[in-house]
Each structure stands twice: as structure tokens, then as C-alpha cells.
Amino acid sequence: MNKWKAPLAILLSTNLLFGCAQSEENASAEKESKGQPAQAEPADDKLDGVTAEYRKYALAEIEAFVTSTEEFTNAVKSGDIEKAKATYAPARMHYERAEPIAEVFGDLDPKIDAREGDVPEKEWTGYHRIEQGLWVENTTKGYEKYAEQLMKDVHLLRAKVETVEVTPELLITGAVDLLNEVSTSKVTGEEDRYSHTDLYDFAANVQGAEKIYELLKPALMEKDEALSEDIRKRFDDVYSLLNQHKKGDAYKIYTELTKPEVKQLSQSIDALAEPLSQIGIVTGAS
Numbered sequence: 001m002n003k004w005k006a007p008l009a010i011l012l013s014t015n016l017l018f019g020c021a022q023s024e025e026n027a028s029a030e031k032e033s034k035g036q037p038a039q040a041e042p043a044d045d046k047l048d049g050v051t052a053e054y055r056k057y058a059l060a061e062i063e064a065f066v067t068s069t070e071e072f073t074n075a076v077k078s079g080d081i082e083k084a085k086a087t088y089a090p091a092r093m094h095y096e097r098a099e100p101i102a103e104v105f106g107d108l109d110p111k112i113d114a115r116e117g118d119v120p121e122k123e124w125t126g127y128h129r130i131e132q133g134l135w136v137e138n139t140t141k142g143y144e145k146y147a148e149q150l151m152k153d154v155h156l157l158r159a160k161v162e163t164v165e166v167t168p169e170l171l172i173t174g175a176v177d178l179l180n181e182v183s184t185s186k187v188t189g190e191e192d193r194y195s196h197t198d199l200y201d202f203a204a205n206v207q208g209a210e211k212i213y214e215l216l217k218p219a220l221m222e223k224d225e226a227l228s229e230d231i232r233k234r235f236d237d238v239y240s241l242l243n244q245h246k247k248g249d250a251y252k253i254y255t256e257l258t259k260p261e262v263k264q265l266s267q268s269i270d271a272l273a274e275p276l277s278q279i280g281i282v283t284g285a286s
Contacts, residue, residue: 050171050215050216050219051166051167051168051171052166053215054166054171054211054212054215055101055164055166057098057211057215058098058100058101058102058161058166059161059162061094061095061097061098061208062094062095062098062101062102062157062158062161063158064094065091065094065095065098065154065157065158066154066155066158068087068090068091068094069091069150069151069154070151071083071087071091072084072087072088072091072147073147073148073150073151074147075087075140076130076134076140076143076144076146076147077140077144077147077148079140079141080140081134081138081139081140084130084134084140085134085135085195088127088130088131088134088195088197089192089195089197089200089201089251090200091127092127092197092200092201092204093200093201093203093204093207094204095112095113095204096178096200096201096204096205096208097204097205097207097208097211098208099174099177099178099181099205099208100170100171100173100174100175100177100178100208100212101161101164101166101170101174102157102161104161104164104170105157105160108153108156108157108160110123110126111125111126111149111150111153112126112127112150112153112154112157113126113127113128114126114128114129115128115190115191115193116128116129116132116193125146125149125150125153126146126149126150126153127150128192128194129143129146130143130146130147130150131192131194131195132194133146134194134195135194135195136194168280171212171215171216172212172216172279172280173280174208174209174212175208175209175212175213175276175279176209176273176276176277178205178206178208178209179205179206179209179269179270179272179273179276180273181205182201182202182205182206182266182269183266183269183270183273186198186201186202186205187262187265187266187269189254189255192254196253196254196255197251197253197254198254199242199245199251199252199254200251202242202265202269203242203251206235206238206239206242206269206272209272209276210235213231213232213235213276213279216279220279227275227278227279230275231272231275231276231279234268234271234272234275234276235272237268237271237272238265238268238269238272241264241265241268242265245257245261
């Protein structure tokens with residue numbers, strides 16, 4: 001679960017919108033000085049295509065999340081513990097990629113993604129509640145009701161995401177927050193504390209942040225090509241480390257990593273988050 005950083009979100013959004021507006025004013029002035037009619041496109045209009053594309057991406061991930069959650073919950077309800085374990089982490093990756101939108105609903109996110117201790121025991125449901133049963137108790141018995149509720153909550157999430165307004169603030173801060181979540185909480189192994197499938201979450205968060213970067217890359221390349229290339233290199237560095245911990249298509253159990261390897265991953269994520277946080281300001285600069 002991600003903790004939104006409101007001050008950062010406001011700062012990045014303000015800089016983005018103010019910077020874009022300032023840039024358009026400068027462009028208009030330059031055209032007028034050359035005797036050309038100023039036909040500046042409003043900053044908000046220039047971002048419409050980007051936000052629309054991200055919305056399409058996030059909706060596709062939530063759709064996939066519905067399908068994969070159905071496979072997971074059916075396995076739990078039928079008592080197929082091995083299939084439930086096998087589908088647990090891959091299913092959650094869709095949610096992790098789309099967290100900037102999925103977490104907008106403060107009532108549903110805890111029901112789907114709360115860890116033990118995040119909510120009162122009697123209110124604890126969702127993926128991690130079932131995870132405890134599968135890996136700690138090694139059973140699906142008694143967890144059928146949680147599977148039923150999870151599926152209902154995921155269907156409700158799918159319905160509600162249609163109402164989400166994708167804004168520059170949501171888009172830009174979402175990328176940084178996805179990485180911050182990895183480096184500040186998931187790196188401790190507390191997210192998937194029973195299955196230790198944390199690397200799946202790591203990879204999905206990075207992929208979600210990368211999608212936002214790719215959508216903003218054309219604007220970023222116009223303003224600061226060096227920064228764009230630096231961000232791309234740092235994404236590649238993170239993926240290189242993650243790939244070292246894969247076995248075929250699957251990731252290693254998190255507890256198999258050494259402390260130096262965990263530290264290296266954390267530092268790599270931090271090194272990516274820093275330049276990525278500048279996107280909002282730079283793409284709106286004159």
C-alpha cells in the first residue's frame with residue numbers, strides 16, 4: 001500500500017502546470033516578434049493525450065487484475081493450494097502496476113491490499129489475508145469466504161476506476177510514489193511477508209513507473225535530453241539487478257537475497273527516483 005505524499009504532489013503539479021503555461025507564453029511572444037501569428041496550444045490540451053494514454057494503460061491492467069484474481073480465488077475456493085500459490089504473485093502485479101489509480105479509492109485499497117496490522121483484525125481481508133493461509137497455515141480451508149469477498153471488491157474496483165480523473169498530478173507523482181514505496185517499505189520484505197514474493201511487487205512497481213516515464217518522454221526529450229537519457233539508464237540498471245534474481249520467468253524468493261543484494265536494489269531504486277522526480281518540473285520549463 002502506498003502512502004501519498006501530498007506536498008510533493010502539489011509541488012510537482014504546480015511546477016508542471018505553471019511551467020507549461022510559462023513555456024507557451026514565451027513561444028507565443030517569440031512568434032509574434034517574428035511576425036508570425038501566435039497559436040499557442042493550452043498546456044492542459046498538450047497533456048490530454050498523455051493522460052488519456054495512461055488511463056487506457058491503467059484500465060487494461062485493472063482488467064487483467066480482474067481476470068487473474070478470478071483465477072486465484074477460484075483456486076482457493078476449489079482447494080487447489082498449489083495453483084493458488086502459483087497465481088498469487090503474478091495476479092498482484094497488475095494491481096501494483098496500476099496503483100496510482102487503484103489506490104485512489106481509500107475504502108477499497110485496504111480491503112484488497114491491506115497487510116496484517118494495517119487494519120483491525122476483524123476487518124482484515126484481501127490478498128494478504130489469503131496469503132497467510134496459503135503459506136503459514138498451508139491450507140485454503142476457511143479462506144473461501146475471503147476469496148469470495150476479494151472477488152467482489154476487485155469487481156467493484158473495476159467499476160469505480162471508470163470514474164477516476166487522470167490528472168498531471170496523479171500521473172507524475174504516481175511514478176515517484178511507486179518507486180518510493182519499493183525503497184521505503186517493500187525493501188524490508190513486509191509486503192509479502194508470508195510468501196516472500198516481494199520481487200514480483202518490485203518489478204511491477206518499476207514497470208508502472210516506467211510506463212509513466214515513457215508517456216512523458218517526448219516532452220522531456222524536448223526540454224532535457226540528458227535527463228531523459230539518465231532516467232532511461234537508471235531504469236535499465238534496476239532491471240539488470242532484478243533480472244539477476246530471476247529463475248526462468250519467476251523471481252527468487254525474497255529471503256534468498258543477501259543483505260548486500262537487498263541494499264543494492266534499494267540504492268538502485270533511490271538513484272532512479274531522484275531524476276524521475278524532476279520530470280514534472282522539466283517538462284513544463286521554458
